[in-house]
Amino acid sequence: MKNLLVARKGRMSFIYEKRSALIFVVSLLICIFSILLSLSIGQKHISILKVIQLLFNGGIGSDSFIVNVIRLPRTLVALLVGASLGLSGAILQGVVKNPLAAPNIIGITDSGSVGALVFLTLFTDPKNNALTISIFYMPLFAFAGAFIAVLIVYLLAYKKGVTPYRLIMIGIAVAGAAKAITSILIINGPVIFIKEAQLWITGTVYGTNWTHVTILLPWFLALFIVTLIYTRELNIQNMDDGISVGLGSSVEKNRFLLMILSAALASGAVAVGGGISFVGLIAPHICRKLTNSSFGNVLPLSAIIGGIIMVLSDIAARTLLFPLDLPVGIFTAGIGAPFFVYLLLKSQRAIRRGF
């Protein structure tokens, strides 16, 4: 019992592994550091100490403007998008009992693209290639596209209940169909539209502001809390269905609820950040390598690691080829993959050493 933290009060009781708690705290510190770094680096370098000062005291002047109005909302959006995708991927991997699952595998990302492109198609004036309504409505369309796709996948996969295998197969089919629609829309769209569409499909947090943060933050927090409540159910879902039913879990009902949770998180991220790939797949894996497959560890950590990957990727996206501000989606794989490979190699060596 030495390696466990146990808290009991009245009818409430909780348990957590000490080592995981430590890793969680360390990740949180790294996350905070990444945020500060992101606020500090840019066209104008502002020291981290100055950044902290500006954050707490506000103040006026150009530095305060750069940190609080330009960099902070963009960094927070990157963080929230990454956290949503990481959490969404972790949930999905539990539901379909397959660590290769990610939000894009059941069509969430591709259908979000369809939503975004439908918006661009409907509201681009062909005469002057300008949008006829505000670009702020694009996330709504992306969200609707992503969410509708998940419902379609679930309904099509339903046959006296849903098996993980059918979910994945139907998901791949729906994702394929969505990709086809995306291609049709791009090919038939006006030229200006291609760049906008491509940017969106790659995923970018360029030009995000406080409005995005105030929309995404409560959405993420609410879903995060519900997810934590469902941690137990995910642990059960991750075993064979026979065992889950035997333990008295309402497997079908919980599977549906968890799918919706995963979809809602990913849809929110896709709506604001576009088709960012890889974070939803890799973040939960990194967490498993750092701790283990118990969802009490994987869920909160996936959100943090997903956030870190996105914040670091965004720093790379806007500084590496400065003054070009590249879409962050290009870099998520570039940051996440090497770290993941490192963890894989490290754990292999540990096995060889006999740990």
Add this chain to the structure above:
Amino acid sequence: MNISTNNLTLGYGDFIVLKDINVTIPKNKVTILVGSNGCGKSTLLKTMARLLKPMSGNVVLGDMDIFQKPSKEIAKELAILTQSPDAPSDLTVFNLVKQGRYPYQSWFNQWSKEDENIVEYALEKTGLSSIRNKKLSELSGGQKQRVWIAMTLAQQTEIILLDEPTNHLDIKYKIEVLDLLKHLNQHEKRTIVIVLHDINLACRYADHIIAIKDGKVYAEGDPKEIVTEKLINDVFDINAKIIECPLFKTPMCITYQNLSV
């Protein structure tokens, strides 16, 4: 708590596997279901554990139809271990055994003193206390099976159903697992139902055997009384000579197809 079936008809799609099954599982005994491959013994076990819905008839647990009862309440009275279950291999023994407490927990009550005591008991009973922090991937087949049994023990149920718990195990671990189940039955009065395809082990460990053939119960009762050369021939479609096991005094079958080989 008694468990019995009432005119149970089971099948998949239009295909009927078992028809009008009426069995009562004797309380505080070890019951073993035997029959040839595909005879429906696993299907019967799963239906008794509410994992499959019957085409008609019902399973009665206590005095209630099992499908009328809340699933969580059933999980406090009856545990099932399905055949070769799977779980992420980086979970520790403790992680998995702890899941057996699921029916007693809620999201705000995840680790009561009672949970702790019972998981402790389950680990100790199955001899896993000292390796509780090992990952599943580091365990032998026999140890892994004991982990699953420990999980069902943590459910603290009077009835435990097990589908081929000795599948893919070396003979040493087969005996280890069956001895453990017999021990649980004798010392803690648990009602145990096992699907097993080794007829000799079934005869040794069962108080009650249910032999299934052609979608019906061919015979049921004390192995000493019902296991005959005719039963082996009818149920398993193989010839046998039955002798008394010198160690356990239970029937022992020496099977053969053709004596002239």
